[in-house]
Amino acid sequence: MSRLFIVVDQSKDWAPYYPSEDVLTFDQYLEMSVPASRRVRVINLCQSAKYLSRGYYCSLLAEARGHHVVPSVMTLNDLSRKGLFSLQLDSLDDSVTQWLTSAGSEIAPASDDRQATHELRVRTFFGQVEQPALKQVARLLFERFPCPILEVVFRRRKGKGWQIESMKPASPADLSDHEQDLFATALDRFSSMVWRKPRGRQRYRYDLAVLVNPDEEMPPSDQEALRRFEKAGKKLGINVEQITRKDFLRLPEYDGLFIRETTAIDHHTYRFARKAEAEGLVVIDDPVSILRCTNKVFLADLLRTNKVPTPKTLILSRDQKKAVEQVVQEIGFPVVIKIPDGAFSRGVTKAEDEASLRAGLKALFKQSALVLAQEYLYTDYDWRIGVLGGRAIYACKYMMVKGHWQIYQHGESSSESGDFETLPTYEVPRNVIQAALNATKLIGNGLYGVDIKQSGNRVAVIEVNDNPSIDAGIEDRFLGGELYTLIMQEFLARMEQNREK
Incomplete structure (x- = not known):
């Protein structure tokens, strides 16, 4: 069970509010001793936050003691620098x-x-x-x-x-009577939401937050898959709890963060990953993986530089005058053009001739300063190889939508996906698995889904997804519950390693 302390300069600073055993003076907090194994949260309400003031030292001491404090020393330093x-x-x-x-x-x-x-x-x-x-x-x-x-x-x-x-x-000493009421209400809401933990969580060794968006149209995991993650975690002594973007400040309560919401850089999912990593949590997807995977320009250049096989790819600039001519000469038709941060086949079009290429580039350049043009490789399906911690754990064939060239087809009111086939990894061609492993080594050691096209002996990595789909009855079709256990075991091993540091 975690403990909350509210630290003020002097007892009289808390006089307008109800007395509470959670309220300490700075001197009391300075002299106190709390077992290192106990989780402690600190709200620092000291009057001055300037460098080397009591307020600064309160946050500094809290961090030195392993307590989670608001504001942190980093926040105090950032607030002292106007440029930030x-x-x-x-x-x-x-x-x-x-x-x-x-x-x-x-x-x-x-x-x-x-x-x-x-x-x-x-x-x-x-x-x-x-x-x-x-x-x-x-x-x-x-x-x-x-x-x-x-x-x-x-x-x-x-x-x-x-x-x-x-x-x-x-x-609080700076506030008017009206502001004191606003502050008290906000503090009560904040402390109830963030610091008070349910009784049921005491029996688990570790707590894992799973970030989801209940309103997402095409989430990485459906509700049944999320339930299976929870079940697998409980068997290993991990309490798996779903959170949403409103729970940003609850992250210090947990030992790990598992992002099951479509990620992007300019998005709260990236801020969650950064915050969790800064708090010392085990994080999948980690910030570096999100940064490297979500932008296809970065990924294309990374794979090309490291000689991972890919379709022939050009990076085009909005201000490039002869972009169309370069595509025609170096790639030809048909050609696939895509924005750098599209997901689930969105922001991707196929140009069959020069007219459609010009129209497609014009539309995509309205969304992004850079656009990728990529050789079109026809296949009946795309391989998706799931890689966790440097090893392949599942494999799927995602079939193209009937009469369409992609595995997803988006209409005005609905989206359609093609069929699938899930196989054991040992039945996948060796060069497909190796290409997936070579690609993910460049990213990190998290959970990835590598999309690969295979045409005869040729293998080409299309992209690496940091937030791969794991839906009940699809990616788990071969392994069943074992797939969820493998992922929870990876979290367990990493959280145990963290605790030993």
């Missing part, structure tokens, strides 16, 4: 800038509103904020800079848009 948080807000919802403009106009003369420098100060409490228009901003900032109370200054200079001018931690 001077963020443009252009990409956020229009309601944010509309609210900022409306609120800012109340403090500037109407006559020179366009030229005035507006400045607004807003306080967030554990990622919560009173103004509805700023909820998205507050949540985003809390994910990037976890801090109990954050004072954010928004500024719009002459002729420029709104920016975050500064951010700094604040303490």
